[in-house]
Amino acid sequence: MKIYEYQAKQFLARYGIKVQPGDVAETPDEAYRIAEQLGTEVVIKAQVHAGGRGKAGGIKLARTPEEAREKAEAILGMKIKDITVSKLLVLSAVDIESESYAGLVMDRRTKKPVFMVSPAGGIDIEQIARKTPEKILKYPVDPFFGLMPSKARELASFLYSDRQQVKRVMPILSGLYRMFIENDCSLAEINPLVVDKEGVFWAVDAKINLDDNGLSRHPEFEKLRDPEIEAPQERVARESNLSYVKLEGNIACCVNGAGLAMTTMDVIKYYGGEPANFLDIGGSSNPKKVVNALRIIKTDPNVEVILFNIFGGITRCDDVAEGLKEAILELNIGTPVVVRLTGTNEQEARKILSSMGIEVHTSMDEAVKCAVALVGKERR
Ligand code: GDP
Ligand code: MN
Numbered sequence: 001m002k003i004y005e006y007q008a009k010q011f012l013a014r015y016g017i018k019v020q021p022g023d024v025a026e027t028p029d030e031a032y033r034i035a036e037q038l039g040t041e042v043v044i045k046a047q048v049h050a051g052g053r054g055k056a057g058g059i060k061l062a063r064t065p066e067e068a069r070e071k072a073e074a075i076l077g078m079k080i081k082d083i084t085v086s087k088l089l090v091l092s093a094v095d096i097e098s099e100s101y102a103g104l105v106m107d108r109r110t111k112k113p114v115f116m117v118s119p120a121g122g123i124d125i126e127q128i129a130r131k132t133p134e135k136i137l138k139y140p141v142d143p144f145f146g147l148m149p150s151k152a153r154e155l156a157s158f159l160y161s162d163r164q165q166v167k168r169v170m171p172i173l174s175g176l177y178r179m180f181i182e183n184d185c186s187l188a189e190i191n192p193l194v195v196d197k198e199g200v201f202w203a204v205d206a207k208i209n210l211d212d213n214g215l216s217r218h219p220e221f222e223k224l225r226d227p228e229i230e231a232p233q234e235r236v237a238r239e240s241n242l243s244y245v246k247l248e249g250n251i252a253c254c255v256n257g258a259g260l261a262m263t264t265m266d267v268i269k270y271y272g273g274e275p276a277n278f279l280d281i282g283g284s285s286n287p288k289k290v291v292n293a294l295r296i297i298k299t300d301p302n303v304e305v306i307l308f309n310i311f312g313g314i315t316r317c318d319d320v321a322e323g324l325k326e327a328i329l330e331l332n333i334g335t336p337v338v339v340r341l342t343g344t345n346e347q348e349a350r351k352i353l354s355s356m357g358i359e360v361h362t363s364m365d366e367a368v369k370c371a372v373a374l375v376g377k378e379r380r
Contacts, residue, residue, distance in 0.1 A: 001210045002049045003224050006089045008206035011183060012190070015175035017203050022091030031072030034090040035065040043094075044071045047087040048080050049229065051207070052124070056080045061093055083229075094204055095197045100159050101125050101136075102173060103189030104180045106211070112140040113180060115147070115173070117155045122192040147177040159193075168201055169193075183221075184214025233277075233296045240292040242281055249274025250304040251371050252297040252335075254290070256281050256315045264309045267364060273372035276303050283314045290323025291330065298331055305336045307371040309364060312343025321349035325356055336374055340367030 009019040021038060024047065025031040035042045046058030053059050058080050062068040068090060078085045101121035107114040118136040120128050128135050137158040141147050152173045156166040172193070180188045187209040194204045215221055227235065237244035243258065247265075251273045255261035258280045265275040277300065281289045297303055310320050320341065327333060340361040341349055350360050361367035 001212055001215065001221070001225060003208055003210065004047045004049070004087070004089075004226070005045065005206055006047060006087075007224050008188075008208040009203065011179055011188075011208055012176070012203050012206055015179040017172050017175050017179075017190070018201060019203050019206070020091040020094060022089060025072060025088045025090050026076075026086060028069040028072040028076065031088055031090050032065045032069040035062060035068035038090070038092050041093040042068050043091050044068060044075060045089040045091065046075050046078065046080055046085040047089055048083045048085055050081040050083055053080055058085060086228075094194050094202050096192075096204075097195045097197050097199075099192030099194055099204075101128075101189070101191045102155075102159070102176060102193050103187070103191065104141075104176060104185070105187045106185075107140060110140045112143060113177070115139045115141055115151075115155060115177070117159050117173070119159050125189075125191060141177065143181065146181070147174050149174075164199070165195065168199075172201055172203075183208075184211045184217060185209060186211040233299050236292060236296050236299075237279075240289065242279060242289060242293055242296070244280075244293075244296055245278040246300065247275050247277050248302070249276045250302050250375050252276040252279070252300065252303040252306045253309065254279050254281060254293050254297065254306060255309045256283060256311065256320070260309060260311055264307070264364070264368070267368045268307070268372065271368055271372045273368070273375060276300055281315075281320075287319050287323030287326055290320055291327040294324070294327040294331055294333060298333060298335075303335060305338060305371050305374045306333075307367060308337065308339040308341065309367065310339075310341040310343070312341060312346060312349075315343075316345045317341045317343060317349035318345040318352060321352040324358075325352055328356065338367050338371045338374065340364050 006024050013019050023034045025034055041063050044060050044062060046053050058075055060071040062071045072088055075085055099122035101118040103116045104113050116136055116138050120135045152170045155173055156169045159169060160166050185208055189207045190203040192204050194202045210221060231246060233246055251268055253264050253275055255264050261278055261280045268275045279293055281293050297306055310317055337358055339358055342362050353360050
């Protein structure tokens with residue numbers, strides 16, 4: 001789950017990392033009032049789940065509350081990477097002396113959180129990684145030991161040559177690490193990490209992704225979710241306990257079991273098709289789950305055919321067939337449906353589906369070929 005800069009900064013502040021005072025505004029007048037209250041030069045920042053806001057014009061400085069209102073008016077409604085800006089963060093501006101980068105990501109290869117620091121912060125860190133990789137220091141942290149003070153010092157010394165600055169940045173790095181671990185983050189970065197003219201450190205920008213698989217351990221994070229930006233399909237899926245990931249293709253998949261769902265997508269690709277989604281209806285038998293699955297699939301305008309792949313074990317094929325029948329009638333589904341099912345109560349399922357005029361395959365290969373042929377992109 002992605003969270004906004006203003007939310008990410010609340011996490012950092014809890015770990016003793018300094019962030020600028022300010023508040024969220026949704027109208028130019030609110031921006032005026034916040035700027036007036038702060039009584040300093042302010043920075044107005046578009047709150048969207050996208051980087052590079054500065055370059056896109058989504059970050060502006062304002063010296064007076066009037067100017068804050070004008071700049072807020074200009075940024076609200078602006079599109080950044082296709083996302084319309086509806087929230088702003090209005091903060092006391094920092095007088096920047098230098099900008100560096102400090103970030104942590106969970107690395108699947110080393111199976112460890114990897115610390116990354118660079119004295120060349122502020123701009124595109126991806127570009128620095130590509131063009132001048134020597135300017136980034138990477139350090140995989142052993143989660144058993146955590147970030148040892150000696151390592152924190154080494155990372156800090158890579159960022160700053162001044163001894164005072166090294167000393168001041170060390171607690172920021174250890175705070176960032178503890179924040180990352182204790183909140184089950186998959187990514188946490190401060191870019192830029194700023195030193196101001198007085199030598200004070202500020203997290204001027206913050207980005208945090210929370211690992212969805214860790215959310216059950218932090219029920220209080222649910223309120224950080226912005227329902228307006230969650231894909232409606234993903235919301236229905238979450239609420240009805242289905243695993244759904246939207247993809248770009250036109251063959252919708254409805255499968256029982258994550259492994260079989262992955263395989264189904266591979267076989268679709270093998271025959272030259274493109275899956276529209278990953279969808280695991282789970283192992284249990286429940287016609288309602290199938291109805292919800294089709295409710296989700298129906299919202300995707302790219303879908304041209306719906307492929308069911310059911311291997312009945314604990315899942316009873318007739319329950320799935322019942323659900324499919326119910327969904328077709330209730331949701332008025334006109335899209336062609338291709339079904340492969342085999343296993344528990346297969347015969348009962350076939351009866352239900354043939355009464356609806358739906359052909360049932362036993363072989364996964366045949367069913368997938370049939371679905372791919374229906375969208376007209378068969379592999380030669
Ligand atoms: P991003 O473009 O989405 O990464 O947004 P950032 O918050 O990182 O801001 C981009 C750039 O705007 C920073 O690297 C700074 O140079 C500048 N900026 C952001 N906040 C301030 C501020 O408080 N004062 C000053 N002077 N510049 C700022
Ligand atoms: Mn940034």
